[in-house]
Amino acid sequence: xxxxxxxxxxxxxxxxxxxxxxxxxxxxxxxxxxxxxxxxxxxxxxxxxxxxxxxxxxxxxxxxxxxxxxxxxxxxxxxxxxxxxxxxxxxxxxxxxxxxxxxxxxxxxxxxxxxxxxxxxxxxxxxxxxxxxxxxxxxxxxxxxxxxxxxxxxxxxxxxxxxxxxxxxxxxxxxxxxxxxxxxxxxxxxxxxxxxxxxxxxxxxxxxxxxxxxxxxxxxxxxxxxxxxxxxxxxxxxxxxxxxxxxxxxxxxxxxxxxxxxxxxxxxxxxxxxxxxxxxxx
Amino acid sequence: xxxxxxxxxxxxxxxxxxxxxxxxxxxxxxxxxxxxxxxxxxxxxxxxxxxxxxxxxxxxxxxxxxxxxxxxxxxxxxxxxxxxxxxxxxxxxxxxxxxxxxxxxxxxxxxxxxxxxxxxxxxxxxxxxxxxxxxxxxxxxxxxxxxxxxxxxxxxxxxxxxxxxxxxxxxxxxxxxxxxxxxxxxxxxxxxxxxxxxxxxxxxxxxxxxxxxxxxxxxxxxxxxxxxxxxxxxxxxxxxxxxxxxxxxxxxxxxxxxxxxxxxxxxxxxxxxxxxxxxxxx
Numbered sequence: 001x002x003x004x005x006x007x008x009x010x011x012x013x014x015x016x017x018x019x020x021x022x023x024x025x026x027x028x029x030x031x032x033x034x035x036x037x038x039x040x041x042x043x044x045x046x047x048x049x050x051x052x053x054x055x056x057x058x059x060x061x062x063x064x065x066x067x068x069x070x071x072x073x074x075x076x077x078x079x080x081x082x083x084x085x086x087x088x089x090x091x092x093x094x095x096x097x098x099x100x101x102x103x104x105x106x107x108x109x110x111x112x113x114x115x116x117x118x119x120x121x122x123x124x125x126x127x128x129x130x131x132x133x134x135x136x137x138x139x140x141x142x143x144x145x146x147x148x149x150x151x152x153x154x155x156x157x158x159x160x161x162x163x164x165x166x167x168x169x170x171x172x173x174x175x176x177x178x179x180x181x182x183x184x185x186x187x188x189x190x191x192x193x194x195x196x197x198x199x200x201x202x203x204x205x206x207x208x209x210x211x212x213x214x215x216x217x218x219x220x221x222x223x224x225x226x227x228x229x230x231x232x233x234x235x236x237x238x239x240x241x242x243x244x245x246x247x248x249x250x251x252x253x254x255x256x257x258x259x260x261x262x263x264x265x266x267x268x269x270x271x272x273x274x275x276x277x278x279x280x281x282x
Numbered sequence: 283x284x285x286x287x288x289x290x291x292x293x294x295x296x297x298x299x300x301x302x303x304x305x306x307x308x309x310x311x312x313x314x315x316x317x318x319x320x321x322x323x324x325x326x327x328x329x330x331x332x333x334x335x336x337x338x339x340x341x342x343x344x345x346x347x348x349x350x351x352x353x354x355x356x357x358x359x360x361x362x363x364x365x366x367x368x369x370x371x372x373x374x375x376x377x378x379x380x381x382x383x384x385x386x387x388x389x390x391x392x393x394x395x396x397x398x399x400x401x402x403x404x405x406x407x408x409x410x411x412x413x414x415x416x417x418x419x420x421x422x423x424x425x426x427x428x429x430x431x432x433x434x435x436x437x438x439x440x441x442x443x444x445x446x447x448x449x450x451x452x453x454x455x456x457x458x459x460x461x462x463x464x465x466x467x468x469x470x471x472x473x474x475x476x477x478x479x480x481x482x483x484x485x486x487x488x489x490x491x492x493x494x495x496x497x498x499x500x501x502x503x504x505x506x507x508x509x510x511x512x513x514x515x516x517x518x519x520x521x522x523x524x525x526x527x528x529x530x531x532x533x534x535x536x537x538x539x540x541x542x543x544x545x546x547x548x549x550x551x552x553x554x555x556x557x558x559x560x561x562x563x564x
Binding site: 132171190204 | 292338366392409410412413414416417440443445451457460461464469470471472474476477478486538543
């Protein structure tokens with residue numbers, strides 16, 4: 001069954017609507033002498049990570065948000081990274097801190113995340129931030145999960161009572177997006193590498209979120225006709241976790257890659273930085 | 283289809299095995315001059331809550347664990363309750379703090395939970411404790427979810443790859459048990475009052491956890507033949523959330539009420555109190 005009036009969920013449109021609502025807020029902050037500032041921290045020389053960090057800095061600049069780029073060599077120790085994060089915590093001109101992940105092997109990523117002041121944890125990576133999100137009162141849910149929710153909201157796709165199947169259980173993606181969908185009254189199934197008969201479970205879903213990090217992992221015949229498909233994957237070569245052509249044949253609405261979840265994630269990061277600047281007020 | 287060799291999951295046997303392993307640890311602490319001590323805090327005069335608190339105190343006494351009972355009147359304010367909890371945080375003779383919930387209306391339960399020092403949060407009610415559990419490194423997961431996992435472990439019931447359906451999404455039961463089953467490699471579906479066609483979803487489950495707080499809510503024809511059924515409900519009149527007779531006909535293993543999850547929850551609380559005493563060491 002092919003959907004005739006199929007909806008391509010345009011991430012750029014969602015991102016533009018988020019950014020448009022930030023403009024007056026950034027102008028109000030400017031009147032108070034405050035420029036929202038995002039600090040990005042990049043460890044090592046992974047080219048993809050460097051690209052993401054550059055994209056985030058560019059997005060800040062276009063909107064009048066300042067950004068600071070901290071770049072640390074691949075051999076950085078956990079202690080050194082934590083020291084750099086603490087300096088950013090203490091820097092009153094910095095409102096948001098983003099540690100680009102994954103960090104190189106040998107660094108305790110969880111310990112590094114925990115070092116971020118929760119008031120500046122604009123990507124929701126701290127343990128406490130995760131729980132606040134799971135309980136529905138976080139200031140800053142992780143950006144990609146929040147972006148997925150923003151897309152559903154923008155396109156007025158119903159969540160309450162729907163069965164959402166999330167493929168992936170990472171602390172910054174699968175787990176928090178499962179929690180957010182649950183708090184929005186979806187029935188939520190979280191799947192992962194140990195799930196038996198994954199296709200059968202995905203076929204139950206009204207909403208599919210792919211967050212596996214494997215290119216074209218989700219196949220067309222896994223998609224229940226009319227399901228909404230959100231692809232949080234971003235693999236080398238601009239390829240998502242969803243086999244787009246095949247899945248688009250069955251879905252009633254689907255995010256492309258690129259120009260799906262990605263730009264909304266960046267817009268969410270900018271929004272959180274402005275939120276943090278307003279709260280910290282300095 | 284009826285299961286001939288059906289297993290009644292005997293909570294008292296599981297509780298006894300947990301308590302038996304505590305005895306030498308309590309003796310070692312005694313040699314160091316340390317008596318593990320649980321403080322229970324009861325607000326108001328709900329008779330069921332008073333009974334639970336008394337049961338917990340009695341269980342402590344039988345094992346050589348000290349207990350302190352703090353009883354506050356129904357009109358206690360959030361600030362007064364927080365003040366009482368802070369005193370227990372500072373009291374070096376107290377190793378574990380249990381705030382009996384639900385607290386009366388008018389008290390901010392979440393704020394009260396947060397006031398408990400995480401090192402003494404033996405029921406895993408703090409936001410941070412929840413997240414540590416969701417990420418798999420909590421010292422003290424909430425006692426009832428931990429009890430459910432202990433029962434599965436004691437009876438060597440497999441979890442990995444199985445489909446677990448949790449009915450309920452409370453911060454101290456449905457959400458943490460979902461997280462623990464997920465971390466044990468189950469595929470986990472969390473259901474709640476907004477779930478559409480709940481019976482059809484429960485019928486998918488290899489493992490059913492009922493945590494709704496409604497007597498005899500789960501019906502026999504919801505249970506897939508051979509499923510494992512765990513009843514975390516404890517309603518007035520010693521009635522669980524599972525219609526026991528009807529569900530037992532289909533389940534391969536099932537917890538009764540009483541003498542199912544309840545005694546294991548208390549044993550887990552005692553274990554956490556001993557864990558805390560060893561860690562705090564005073």
